[in-house]
Amino acid sequence: MSFSKEDIIGLINFYHQNTISDEGIKHLENWLAENETNADEFANYLALLKESGAISSLTEIKTDVAWSRIIGAVSATKRQSKNRKLHFWLPYAAAVVVMCVVGYLMVYQVEKDYNFDGNYNFAEISTIGSKKAVLILNNGNAMNLEENLDSVIAEVDGTLIQNDGSNALTYKKSSSQQNKLIYNQINIPRGGEYSLTLADGTKVWLNSESSLKYPVQFIGEIRKVELTGEAYFEVAHNKSKPFIIESHGTEVKVLGTKFNVSAYNDEEDITTTLVEGSVQVSSLGNSELLEPGYQAVVKRGRSQFQVNKVNADLYTSWINGVFQFKNQSLEEICHQLSRWYNVEFFFTENQYRNxxxxxxAKKDKELDFTLEIIEKMADVKFAIKDNKVIVGKPN
Structure with a gap:
């Protein structure tokens, strides 16, 4: 008896949703009893699904007699392998992406000139993202940071900007007294990401297709930067100088904290997710004070906020090389994939977006694997036409 990676994921998901058959439980029990490797593999899938948010707690799974035996069998294996951190990412599916279908819509109409039965190599039209950015200095000169590792740049005010071998910028505070703001801007292309430490010690991680404009030295009573796209901030605490992020008319004001802001040009929503501390989000005269684990969403040009309690890890895992999804639409997922892999997606029908x-999903793997797992778990197919990824379904 054998179970594919998708079979295991599906059985866990079906059990969690109370749709698994008695026969499915029996097959699973027999498979687990065959050898310790199977139990170890199953235990790590349970852990991975828990980490990804697909199953928020193992205790949510029913505890009838059959399932209790299964959980008992794998628990010992989990204890034995608790220090093997890499086991969370199993070969093939787990090393690349694990997805569970929450629900789907059947769609039957599709353009006839898309061949969804072809054997496509999506790596030919996509690239795995990497550390790269363009730094715009105060005099307008542009520097390709990908090509200038381990370099030191001097700004006109004496500020030293170090670009180290780990692809991170660090601004060294100038010893001379400054009375005029001098700005730099860092632009992250599609398929790129970068991090930097500002002169006040604030750390910033920038996602693909993002840009940040900031003073090389903060002068005056506030620390203010301008963001387009997505960034994660760990703001250095300074009670006398609030830190402000401005993006599309929305301001996020903090003293010192950890949070994520997403404000892409092609998205209507401006989303602030708080990890630690507190932030005040303002738009058109209205404001909201967030607590850790909460998220504020405001539509561009509007003043009303939607505030929800969320799993902040789902919105910040990208800085650690992982995309995490929980009840996200395929359209939202494809937006993230398109920026990271520098490829365009086209939906043959709007229903597929939902x-x-x-x-x-691990960010350092080829796009092919991610799309293959989505195909296995949902009633959808991917094709290539005119260097675009087509999302649809064969006739």
Whole structure:
């Protein structure tokens, strides 16, 4: 008896949703009893689904007699392998992406000139993202940071900017007294990401297709930067100088904290997710004070906020090389994939945009694997036409 990676994921998901058959439980029990490797593999899938948000707690799974035996069998294996951190990412599916279908819509109409039965190599039209950025200095000169590792740049005010071998910028505070703001801007292309430490010690991680404009030295009573795209901030605490992020008319004001802001040009929502501390989000005269684990969403040009309690890890895992999804639409997932892999997605029908998934995907793997797992878990196919990824379904 054998179970594929997708079979295991599906059985866990079906059990969690109370749709698994008695026969499915029996097959699973027999498979687990065959050898310790199977139990170890199953235990790590449970852990991975928990980490990804697809199953928020193992205790949520029913505890009838059959399932209790299964959980008992794998618990010992989990204890034995608790220090093997890399086991969370199993070969093939788990090493690349694990997705569970939350629900889907059936769609039958599709353009006839898209061949969804072809054997496509999506790596030919996509690239895995990497550390790269363009730094715009105060005099307008542009520097390709990908090509200038381990370099030191001097700004006109004496500030030293170090670009180290780990692809991170660090601004060294100038010893001379400054009375005029001098700005730099860092632009992250599609398929790129970068991090930097500002002169006050604030750390910033920038996602693909993002830009940040900031003073090389903060002068005056506030520390203010301008963001387009997505960034994660760990703001250095300074009670006398609030830190302000401005993006599309929305301001996020903090003293010192950890949070994520997403404000892309092609998205209507401006989303602030708080990890630690507190932030005040303001738009058109209205404001909201967030607590850790909460998220504020405001539509561009509006003043009303939607505030929800969320799993902040789902919105910040990208800085650690992982995309995490929980009940996200395929359209939202494809937006993230398109920026990271520098490829365009085209939906043959709007209904496909609403397919919903939970799961996790490692960013250092080829696009092919991610799309293959989505195909296995949902009623959807991917094709290539005119260097675009087509999302649809064969006739």
């Amino acid at each position: 397919l919903r998934f939970a799961g996790a």
